[in-house]
Amino acid sequence: MKRSILTLIPLLLGLYSLAPGAEPLIVKLAYVGEPGTSALAGVRQGLSEANVQGRFLGQEYRLEVLPPAAAEQDLSGEGGFAAVIAALPAPALLSLARGNPDLPVFNITAREDDLRDACLPNLLHVIPSERMLRDAEAQWRRKHPDSGARAHAWDEHFRKYAASQLNKRFREDQGIPMDDEAWAGWAAARMVADLVARRQSADPEGLLAALRGRIDFDGQKGVKMNFRPNGQLSQVIFLVENGRVVGEAPVRGVAGAAGLESLGKSECPAS
Amino acid sequence: MRFITTLFLALLSLGVMAEPTHRVFVTNEKSNDVSVIDAKSNRVIATIPVGKRPRGIGIAPDGSEVYVAVSGEDKIVVLDPKELKITREFGVGNDPETFAVNPKNGYIYISKEDDAKAEVYDPKTGALIAEIPVGLEPEGVAISPDGSKVIVTSESTNMLHVIAVPEHRVVANILVGARPRAATFNRDGTRAYASSEIGGEVVEVDMASHEIVHRQPLGSDKAKPKDVVLSKDEKLLYVAGGRLNKVMVLDADSLEIKKAIPVGKRVWGLALSRDGSRLYTTDGVSGTVSVIDTGKNEVIATIKVGKFPWGIAIDD
Numbered sequence: 001m002k003r004s005i006l007t008l009i010p011l012l013l014g015l016y017s018l019a020p021g022a023e024p025l026i027v028k029l030a031y032v033g034e035p036g037t038s039a040l041a042g043v044r045q046g047l048s049e050a051n052v053q054g055r056f057l058g059q060e061y062r063l064e065v066l067p068p069a070a071a072e073q074d075l076s077g078e079g080g081f082a083a084v085i086a087a088l089p090a091p092a093l094l095s096l097a098r099g100n101p102d103l104p105v106f107n108i109t110a111r112e113d114d115l116r117d118a119c120l121p122n123l124l125h126v127i128p129s130e131r132m133l134r135d136a137e138a139q140w141r142r143k144h145p146d147s148g149a150r151a152h153a154w155d156e157h158f159r160k161y162a163a164s165q166l167n168k169r170f171r172e173d174q175g176i177p178m179d180d181e182a183w184a185g186w187a188a189a190r191m192v193a194d195l196v197a198r199r200q201s202a203d204p205e206g207l208l209a210a211l212r213g214r215i216d217f218d219g220q221k222g223v224k225m226n227f228r229p230n231g232q233l234s235q236v237i238f239l240v241e242n243g244r245v246v247g248e249a250p251v252r253g254v255a256g257a258a259g260l261e262s263l264g265k266s267e268c269p270a271s
Numbered sequence: 272m273r274f275i276t277t278l279f280l281a282l283l284s285l286g287v288m289a290e291p292t293h294r295v296f297v298t299n300e301k302s303n304d305v306s307v308i309d310a311k312s313n314r315v316i317a318t319i320p321v322g323k324r325p326r327g328i329g330i331a332p333d334g335s336e337v338y339v340a341v342s343g344e345d346k347i348v349v350l351d352p353k354e355l356k357i358t359r360e361f362g363v364g365n366d367p368e369t370f371a372v373n374p375k376n377g378y379i380y381i382s383k384e385d386d387a388k389a390e391v392y393d394p395k396t397g398a399l400i401a402e403i404p405v406g407l408e409p410e411g412v413a414i415s416p417d418g419s420k421v422i423v424t425s426e427s428t429n430m431l432h433v434i435a436v437p438e439h440r441v442v443a444n445i446l447v448g449a450r451p452r453a454a455t456f457n458r459d460g461t462r463a464y465a466s467s468e469i470g471g472e473v474v475e476v477d478m479a480s481h482e483i484v485h486r487q488p489l490g491s492d493k494a495k496p497k498d499v500v501l502s503k504d505e506k507l508l509y510v511a512g513g514r515l516n517k518v519m520v521l522d523a524d525s526l527e528i529k530k531a532i533p534v535g536k537r538v539w540g541l542a543l544s545r546d547g548s549r550l551y552t553t554d555g556v557s558g559t560v561s562v563i564d565t566g567k568n569e570v571i572a573t574i575k576v577g578k579f580p581w582g583i584a585i586d587d
Contacts, residue, residue, distance in 0.1 A: 056441070057446060
């Protein structure tokens with residue numbers, strides 16, 4: 001009985017492939033960093049959600065987890081990766097991005113402002129910079145001088161804008177609360193999937209160009225997000241105090257017309 | 272005698288359509304009740320407590336029942352539109368939000384946000400008829416007037432899923448802008464329109480090819496569009512503009528923006544009267560329903576309802 005079903009499979013696949021575009025497009029992503037981190041859990045979550053979308057639109061996403069030492073390797077070409085998601089300290093991250101100039105490299109953990117000022121064309125920072133977090137806290141304190149709230153990219157208690165749905169499924173699927181780095185990992189995988197589905201292609205150079213254009217990514221923080229000229233993702237920052245989200249930056253009435261751009265730098269330093 | 276019997280049977284068969292009450296039913300998400308407005312006087316004539324977080328609302332094809340999704344209590348509550356009483360309820364599990372009633376088979380098609388599926392219920396029995404896997408965070412549900420096609424939007428995977436009835440399977444997936452919220456069909460089912468909340472745009476889809484034929488950004492980051500409704504002559508598309516606090520009026524062919532009608536704050540829900548002369552909005556933050564005269568496309572009445580009015584349906 002089992003055998004007869006197995007023999008049917010190639011037949012069914014054959015029939016299936018008669019429909020144009022029915023073969024899924026295989027999209028490979030690399031994660032470079034330590035295993036067992038919330039950042040990696042975020043990437044895994046993003047990937048499994050990308051595969052939910054891919055089931056309907058004809059893509060299949062696969063993840064290869066590589067140790068930090070892989071930052072010194074050439075990952076383009078034979079690896080066939082569409083993009084690299086990196087959870088690395090700043091020096092290793094720079095070396096990875098410089099060594100693989102044709103691959104989009106997502107930074108999901110390093111907050112250093114210098115990395116943004118480096119302005120590498122293929123280095124995209126999903127995690128907010130130190131400066132963005134400081135600006136968010138400064139805006140918040142202008143309205144709430146006594147508040148001790150700290151700035152975060154994400155918080156497991158945030159509920160608005162469908163954040164509660166994301167927090168809920170992340171905790172159920174990964175067994176840990178979603179933190180800043182988990183969110184960044186999730187977001188990197190999801191934005192790749194959005195663009196691959198839209199473009200029906202996973203070539204890294206085309207993907208990089210698309211990422212540098214208007215992506216209007218929905219990071220489940222209530223705004224559409226795009227990368228700035230310096231490679232930093234514009235985003236809402238949460239103010240968290242005593243385990244509660246007490247506010248959001250840009251802070252209304254303080255940030256002014258600059259909106260999201262009131263948080264951190266956007267442009268590359270003049271050379 | 273025979274004549275009378277025949278007449279009686281004829282009346283009985285006609286009797287499937289209940290006499291319309293000309294009442295507008297509004298779910299109030301944060302006051303846990305339904306406001307009932309008399310469409311002739313534009314006055315609230317009753318407020319019916321229904322349970323925690325009522326959101327989606329719809330009316331049976333024969334007008335005999337009003338269905339309310341009570342999100343906080345995982346159930347659909349059934350109201351009698353004449354008596355204004357709860358007649359029964361049935362469980363639908365896990366946070367029901369938006370649904371549509373199929374005008375042909377009378378089934379409720381409901382999106383289950385946390386389960387990535389659409390479910391089909393027979394409201395007469397409460398039986399689950401079908402479960403259809405869709406993308407993440409399914410939200411808006413629209414049904415073609417002939418009942419043969421259902422669109423479910425998946426908010427987190429940015430798709431319109433086209434579901435065939437009665438097969439109840441997905442036959443097409445259309446990628447649209449970020450966070451698709453709501454959709455509607457034209458009368459013959461050849462076109463569909465959908466709003467994207469984060470993308471801040473509206474698309475027009477050709478339902479034969481499943482291709483997007485027009486895409487219209489609403490021009491402001493405040494525009495977080497939700498409900499979309501066609502005018503009776505199908506020349507105009509009304510779009511609830513969310514934080515714009517306006518209903519946008521678009522040309523239904525080109526999607527060119529023709530007008531913006533200021534309404535209350537955070538406008539989400541829209542419903543058009545059967546004769547097409549009135550458009551009703553739910554203005555979430557203001558706690559009002561705005562009544563628009565579609566002849567002039569101006570607000571002619573603003574009616575205070577409960578806290579955070581969300582869904583709206585008309586028995587007419």
